[in-house]
């Protein structure tokens with residue numbers, strides 16, 4: 001989540017009973033990533049404008065390639081917290 005350092009716990013998934021989509025699935029791959037802009041030699045954890053530009057690009061390319069992706073920036077509380085750095089393959 002924005003403002004949280006890399007590697008911190010971001011979900012209610014405990015990693016055992018409730019698996020995060022970041023964890024390796026049966027196919028051997030994680031199905032989610034968190035991305036942050038890297039600006040002037042530093043990771044920008046609060047760069048909303050840059051994240052929206054990145055998301056626009058990723059979603060456009062994914063659509064062109066017919067890859068179904070969910071962007072955490074489109075999530076709506078209380079179902080799921082808005083999570084702009086988060087991208088995952090649709091189930």
Ligand SMILES: [Zn+2]
Nearest residue numbers: 032033034086
């Ligand atoms: Zn994530």
